[in-house]
Amino acid sequence: xxxxxxxxxxxxxxxxxxxxxxxxxxxxxxxxxxxxxxxxxxxxxxxxxxxxxxxxxxxxxxxxxxxxxxxxxxxxxxxxxxxxxxxxxxxxxxxxxxxxxxxxxxxxxxxxxxxxxxxxxxxxx
Amino acid sequence: xxxxxxxxxxxxxxxxxxxxxxxxxxxxxxxxxxxxxxxxxxxxxxxxxxxxxxxxxxxxxxxxxxxxxxxxxxxxxxxxxxxxxxxxxxxxxxxxxxxxxxxxxxxxxxxxxxxxxxxxxxxxx
DNA sequence: GCCATACTACGGAAGAACCCGTAGACACGA
DNA sequence: TCGTGTCTACGGGTTCTTCCGTAGTATGGC
Numbered sequence: 001x002x003x004x005x006x007x008x009x010x011x012x013x014x015x016x017x018x019x020x021x022x023x024x025x026x027x028x029x030x031x032x033x034x035x036x037x038x039x040x041x042x043x044x045x046x047x048x049x050x051x052x053x054x055x056x057x058x059x060x061x062x063x064x065x066x067x068x069x070x071x072x073x074x075x076x077x078x079x080x081x082x083x084x085x086x087x088x089x090x091x092x093x094x095x096x097x098x099x100x101x102x103x104x105x106x107x108x109x110x111x112x113x114x115x116x117x118x119x120x121x122x123x124x125x
Numbered sequence: 126x127x128x129x130x131x132x133x134x135x136x137x138x139x140x141x142x143x144x145x146x147x148x149x150x151x152x153x154x155x156x157x158x159x160x161x162x163x164x165x166x167x168x169x170x171x172x173x174x175x176x177x178x179x180x181x182x183x184x185x186x187x188x189x190x191x192x193x194x195x196x197x198x199x200x201x202x203x204x205x206x207x208x209x210x211x212x213x214x215x216x217x218x219x220x221x222x223x224x225x226x227x228x229x230x231x232x233x234x235x236x237x238x239x240x241x242x243x244x245x246x247x248x249x250x
Numbered sequence: 251g252c253c254a255t256a257c258t259a260c261g262g263a264a265g266a267a268c269c270c271g272t273a274g275a276c277a278c279g280a
Numbered sequence: 281t282c283g284t285g286t287c288t289a290c291g292g293g294t295t296c297t298t299c300c301g302t303a304g305t306a307t308g309g310c
Contacts, residue, residue, distance in 0.1 A: 006134060008296080008298090010298065012207075012211050015211070016211035019212070019214070025257095026258085037298090038300050038301085039256095039257085039300090040258090040259095040299080040300055040302095041299045041300060043257090043259090047258095047259090048297080048298090061307095062306070063256080063258090072212050072213070073223065075212050076212045076213060076220070077223075079208045080208065080224060083204045086140070086141035087197050087201045087204060089145055092224075092227075092230060092234055095201070095205075096241065098201050098202075099205060099224075100241060100245050102202075102217070109218060111246065112218055113217075113221050114239070116221065116222055117225055117235065117238060117239050120235060121235055121236065133268090134267090134268095135267075135268065136267085151287080151288085162268095162269075162270090163269070163271085164287085165269080165270055165271075165272095166268075166270060168289090169267095169268075169269070169270080170268080170269095173267080173268090187276070187286070187287060187288095188287060188288090189288080
């Protein structure tokens with residue numbers, strides 16, 4: 001097991017952009033962020049993340065391109081485990097039940113989920 | 126839509142106990158917490174949560190009994206939405222796929238999930 | 251060469267989160 | 281009555297997070 005891996009809100013937003021893009025410059029991150037932050041604020045966030053070891057950078061022309069060092073899957077593991085544990089009393093089923101009860105899920109999404117679950121059940125004789 | 130509802134780690138741990146128990150005194154929260162905090166630290170956390178409006182208290186004997194004012198479902202909504210949005214690129218399916226790929230899920234759990242999903246699909250003709 | 255532009259490094263302010271000690275109130279038993 | 285134990289209120293210290301301004305460096309156009 002690895003350390004629990006936790007990102008405060010703003011840092012998570014930045015990581016999210018790095019995961020989506022696969023790597024981004026400060027300016028790109030700034031543009032992708034919903035809130036309108038100063039350039040240096042974005043830079044600071046990235047430097048903080050780098051200091052923590054979650055991110056690295058390499059020169060690209062005059063600028064740096066930042067890249068995530070932890071992958072989204074790992075972060076997803078930690079986040080879902082935390083949600084399951086603290087909000088759904090440790091029960092994966094409770095989490096699941098709540099997840100699929102979301103009205104905004106389309107029928108086709110639900111059907112693809114059913115398919116996924118069927119596959120998952122099939123692979124374990 | 127309500128406000129996004131977010132709890133930093135320690136406060137989430139405290140809320141978790143209130144959700145599980147339905148209400149608890151400071152001493153009970155302290156005992157239930159994994160980390161060994163000073164009594165007053167736990168009290169502080171509860172007072173902070175109360176100030177934010179997530180918690181209330183009523184006298185019970187000489188002590189206060191604290192109770193959550195937001196329910197776990199709402200917190201679950203926010204938490205899952207945040208995870209889906211920032212880690213799984215907004216895709217409920219990606220989240221789901223990752224969720225069911227967890228090795229620690231037992232076959233019976235998975236089967237109960239399948240049932241739940243089937244019911245959910247059935248209720249929408 | 252000189253200027254504007256784009257970028258990073260650095261430092262620091264302000265607030266949030268976290269943690270606890272001390273003081274005071276209150277009840278109970280000796 | 282006099283501790284003793286349990287509880288809350290209050291205040292303060294420390295670290296983390298967020299945010300940005302200033303200064304310095306390099307690049308490319310003129």
